[in-house]
Amino acid sequence: MKYLKKLKQLWSESGDxxxxxxxxxxxLTKFFGKLAAIEDxxxxxEKGEVLGIVGPNGSGKTTMINVISxxxxxxxGTILFNEEKISGLRPDQIATRGIVRTFQSNVLFEGATVLExxxxxxxxxxxxxxxxxxxxxxxxxxxHERVVGRVIELLKTFDIFNDIFLPAAGxxxxxxxxxxxxxxxxANPTVLLLDEPTTGMNHEEAMFVVENIKKISxxxxxxxxxxxxxxxxxNIATRVVVLNFGNKIADGKPEEVMNxxxxxxxxxxxxxx
Amino acid sequence: xxxxxxxxxxxxQSCIYMTMAFGMVLVFSILxxxxxxxxxxxxxxxxxxxxxxxxxxxPFPISLLIxxxxxxxxxALVEKFIIExxxxxxxxxxxxxxxxxxxxxxxxxxxxMVFGLQDKGLAMVLPGVLNLSSFSISYQKIAVVxxxxxxxxxxxxxxxxxxxxxxxxxxxxxxxxxxxxxxSVGRVSVIVMGIGCALAAMAGSIMxxxxxxxxxxGRIPMIFSLLAIIIGGLGSLTGAIxxxxxLGLLNSVIAYYVSYLSEFVLFLLxxxxxxxxxxxxxxxxxx
Amino acid sequence: xxxxLDYKTLLPRTAAGFLAALLVxxxxxxxxxxxxxxxxxxxxxxxxxxxxxxxxxxGQFSLGQAAFMAxxxxxxxxxxxxxxxxxxxxxxxxxxxxxxxxxxxxxVVLRVGGIYFSIITLAxxxxxxxxxxxxxxxxxxxxxxxxxxxxxxxxxxFEINFSTSIVPYYYFMILLVAVTSLVFWQIGRSRLxxxxxxxxxxxILAEHQGIHLMKYRVIAFTVAGVxxxxxxxxxxxFLSIITPLMLGLWESIQIMMMSIVGGISSIVGGALVGSLVxxxxxxxxxxxxxxxxxxxxxxxVVVIVLLFLxxxxxxxxxxxxxxxxxxxxxxxxxxxxxxxxxxx
Numbered sequence: 001m002k003y004l005k006k007l008k009q010l011w012s013e014s015g016d017x018x019x020x021x022x023x024x025x026x027x028l029t030k031f032f033g034k035l036a037a038i039e040d041x042x043x044x045x046e047k048g049e050v051l052g053i054v055g056p057n058g059s060g061k062t063t064m065i066n067v068i069s070x071x072x073x074x075x076x077g078t079i080l081f082n083e084e085k086i087s088g089l090r091p092d093q094i095a096t097r098g099i100v101r102t103f104q105s106n107v108l109f110e111g112a113t114v115l116e117x118x119x120x121x122x123x124x125x126x127x128x129x130x131x132x133x134x135x136x137x138x139x140x141x142x143x144h145e146r147v148v149g150r151v152i153e154l155l156k157t158f159d160i161f162n163d164i165f166l167p168a169a170g171x172x173x174x175x176x177x178x179x180x181x182x183x184x185x186x187a188n189p190t191v192l193l194l195d196e197p198t199t200g201m202n203h204e205e206a207m208f209v210v211e212n213i214k215k216i217s218x219x220x221x222x223x224x225x226x227x228x229x230x231x232x233x234x235n236i237a238t239r240v241v242v243l244n245f246g247n248k249i250a251d252g253k254p255e256e257v258m259n260x261x262x263x264x265x266x267x268x269x270x271x272x273x
Numbered sequence: 274x275x276x277x278x279x280x281x282x283x284x285x286q287s288c289i290y291m292t293m294a295f296g297m298v299l300v301f302s303i304l305x306x307x308x309x310x311x312x313x314x315x316x317x318x319x320x321x322x323x324x325x326x327x328x329x330x331x332p333f334p335i336s337l338l339i340x341x342x343x344x345x346x347x348x349a350l351v352e353k354f355i356i357e358x359x360x361x362x363x364x365x366x367x368x369x370x371x372x373x374x375x376x377x378x379x380x381x382x383x384x385x386m387v388f389g390l391q392d393k394g395l396a397m398v399l400p401g402v403l404n405l406s407s408f409s410i411s412y413q414k415i416a417v418v419x420x421x422x423x424x425x426x427x428x429x430x431x432x433x434x435x436x437x438x439x440x441x442x443x444x445x446x447x448x449x450x451x452x453x454x455x456x457s458v459g460r461v462s463v464i465v466m467g468i469g470c471a472l473a474a475m476a477g478s479i480m481x482x483x484x485x486x487x488x489x490x491g492r493i494p495m496i497f498s499l500l501a502i503i504i505g506g507l508g509s510l511t512g513a514i515x516x517x518x519x520l521g522l523l524n525s526v527i528a529y530y531v532s533y534l535s536e537f538v539l540f541l542l543x544x545x546x547x548x549x550x551x552x553x554x555x556x557x558x559x560x
Numbered sequence: 561x562x563x564x565l566d567y568k569t570l571l572p573r574t575a576a577g578f579l580a581a582l583l584v585x586x587x588x589x590x591x592x593x594x595x596x597x598x599x600x601x602x603x604x605x606x607x608x609x610x611x612x613x614x615x616x617x618x619g620q621f622s623l624g625q626a627a628f629m630a631x632x633x634x635x636x637x638x639x640x641x642x643x644x645x646x647x648x649x650x651x652x653x654x655x656x657x658x659x660x661x662x663x664x665x666x667x668v669v670l671r672v673g674g675i676y677f678s679i680i681t682l683a684x685x686x687x688x689x690x691x692x693x694x695x696x697x698x699x700x701x702x703x704x705x706x707x708x709x710x711x712x713x714x715x716x717x718f719e720i721n722f723s724t725s726i727v728p729y730y731y732f733m734i735l736l737v738a739v740t741s742l743v744f745w746q747i748g749r750s751r752l753x754x755x756x757x758x759x760x761x762x763x764i765l766a767e768h769q770g771i772h773l774m775k776y777r778v779i780a781f782t783v784a785g786v787x788x789x790x791x792x793x794x795x796x797x798f799l800s801i802i803t804p805l806m807l808g809l810w811e812s813i814q815i816m817m818m819s820i821v822g823g824i825s826s827i828v829g830g831a832l833v834g835s836l837v838x839x840x841x842x843x844x845x846x847x848x849x850x851x852x853x854x855x856x857x858x859x860x861v862v863v864i865v866l867l868f869l870x871x872x873x874x875x876x877x878x879x880x881x882x883x884x885x886x887x888x889x890x891x892x893x894x895x896x897x898x899x900x901x902x903x904x
Binding site: 307355358359363364366367368370371372374375376377378379380381382383385386496499503507533534536537540541543544547548551 | 616621623668669671672674675676678679680682683684686687690691693694813816817820853854855856857858859860862863866867871
């Protein structure tokens with residue numbers, strides 16, 4: 001694997017650009033008992049893109065994210081990240097490699113304020129080791145100051161700065177989701193997996209989130225967004241993938257995909273009248 | 274090959290553990306918690322029977338039922354006023370576990386205060402032995418086995434053929450769906466806790482004449498019924514029965530060969546099971 | 561406020577210092593053996609409680625802490641009474657052995673969390689007791705071992721003799737508790753403590769933020785094991801006896817109760833308050849002619865604390881509230897300086 005990487009490096013240094021996809025799913029399958037939640041999914045994610053993942057309920061979208069993030073082990077198939085095989089690693093190992101996800105529900109640290117949530121979630125942001133933290137060495141103190149600064153900066157950027165000393169559980173749904181996204185960001189992701197970030201929100205809140213996703217993408221972070229709402233994706237996605245019953249049925253630009261027959265049927269159940 | 278008495282003794286133990294385990298699993302399936310106080314209800318049942326017989330002269334079978342009702346009622350109260358509050362959303366497992374553990378001390382203390390610490394012996398209600406060709410069994414022990422059979426059949430009937438049983442099974446499998454059908458999960462929880470504790474109490478009652486009665490007799494049955502559930506699988510009623518049988522027989526047989534090691538071996542077995550196959554024989558595997 | 565995050569100081573530092581000073585000169589006021597014994601024992605149990613609370617911080621409920629006391633106690637007793645080793649090295653070894661065993665057990669057992677872990681620790685606790693009972697040759701079974709008191713410490717012309725007075729035991733306990741408290745307090749308020757708390761607050765989220773759950777669970781469990789081992793060793797030498805029945809499952813449950821009553825939100829403060837209150841209560845209640853009232857009350861107090869105090873709080877939090885009311889400190893919340901600075 002490292003040999004391949006070196007090869008690619010030499011190749012690109014020679015002037016020709018060989019863009020290997022950032023993430024590659026090959027034949028990804030996950031069984032629960034006898035039911036395949038996702039089956040034989042092939043997917044490439046390019047660096048810097050905003051990839052939308054859509055599909056009706058039960059199509060396997062969340063399972064896919066759960067497998068990529070390490071929460072489930074795939075039954076079959078592999079996941080490559082920067083040509084390294086990450087399928088089968090623990091969630092913390094995958095997060096350490098730069099793929100961080102948000103959750104649809106279960107977003108919060110129980111009992112924590114907004115600020116505390118960010119601080120205890122910023123594990124990945126620190127450069128100093130635990131023993132340095134324990135003895136409060138100078139290196140740690142500087143690191144800690146930097147992290148706190150970064151936390152505050154992020155909170156300000158995404159506009160959830162107003163009540164950072166209040167319990168996170170008291171925030172409105174929309175802000176809680178944003179907090180979840182901000183927590184994912186403080187973990188220094190190269191790739192951000194967003195699990196239904198706008199579900200349950202009204203139009204305003206959804207647009208608020210969409211704006212922020214745009215900001216995130218502009219910073220160079222690759223984003224995968226699971227969404228129900230095609231309109232949201234039209235706004236931000238460069239590419240959309242459609243799942244149905246665990247299979248990939250479409251892959252392309254949002255406008256193209258939206259108008260494909262199979263996609264419409266998947267959502268509506270039968271041919272449109 | 275151990276002599277017949279060992280097997281009989283094992284069977285008797287199996288019956289008790291089975292009954293206790295069954296009650297514990299019922300509670301676990303509906304309430305989602307392990308009731309550490311289960312053994313204390315066994316103890317309280319024994320005391321109720323003791324006093325019913327010695328102080329009030331009530332015949333044994335009726336005393337048995339009384340102890341089931343009284344202690345079952347107590348269990349229901351505990352559910353309603355303590356457990357229910359601590360399993361509300363927002364509370365973790367920690368709270369109920371801590372509370373039920375603390376209640377062990379509470380009940381032992383209360384029993385000690387009210388009944389005194391001395392061992393009390395209950396005269397055999399069914400004195401005498403049945404003499405078979407090579408060995409003899411006391412009638413009391415036979416009664417234990419018969420009692421357990423009756424209870425298990427009764428449970429089977431209740432769970433499968435009554436409305437209450439249906440509600441219980443529904444709530445155990447799909448609490449949300451059940452509540453949509455008008456089944457109050459809170460009510461079912463109270464009933465189930467009552468039944469579970471009643472089972473424990475009756476187990477204690479029927480064993481009261483066999484061993485002694487004091488405030489601490491609940492400890493060992495609790496631990497052993499816990500072991501039985503693990504062997505059989507947390508959350509599985511069949512598992513409770515099978516686990517109880519295996520445990521009782523194993524304990525008796527191992528004790529026959531290496532008396533001092535039997536507990537140790539059983540604990541070790543349980544640890545291995547939890548590490549290797551935590552769902553036991555029949556339990557649902559998690560993830 | 562997370563009930564697990566220690567960065568709000570519950571006792572102003574001056575008060576803590578004052579109380580600490582008082583505690584240190586306490587024996588000047590009384591050489592009553594009983595009173596001092598109560599403090600010594602409470603201190604020892606407090607250390608075990610701190611271990612329990614630390615492990616609880618990582619989201620694990622250990623019912624086996626008394627086993628580590630037993631392991632530490634027996635190690636030291638065997639080394640001193642059976643093998644004639646001097647006290648100090650054997651005391652040190654007791655903690656180390658206990659820690660190593662905690663490490664090994666933790667690596668195997670912490671993989672499964674939750675209720676399974678609790679049951680396994682329960683089983684281990686009882687197994688330790690059974691082993692101590694059965695290995696008659698080494699442990700003298702139920703009769704137990706009689707560890708000798710620590711040897712006199714000679715400083716110049718001044719001799720501290722453990723055999724003649726209970727006061728040296730008291731000071732050594734203070735030293736032990738102080739060192740343990742310092743370590744646990746620092747863990748609690750450091751980033752390590754925050755990491756632990758995140759695991760307790762939301763395990764799945766913590767893992768996805770990059771926290772290796774197993775590693776931190778094992779760290780907490782091992783640290784708890786080391787200090788609990790020391791506590792057990794000291795306990796054995798203080799009482800001059802250790803038997804298998806002294807430290808079993810029921811003592812583990814008592815440790816848990818001291819933790820809950822004291823307050824799980826504060827590793828050190830909760831442990832100290834909880835153990836002092838329950839232990840003292842226990843001693844005085846056992847004197848009353850009413851049988852077993854202390855057990856009844858312990859159980860009742862724990863259930864009351866769980867039901868009626870806000871989630872995750874205990875006596876130490878009540879004390880904190882009281883203190884703030886008395887001294888009219890408005891801030892529920894102490895904002896650390898680096899946050900203040902960044903917020904500007």
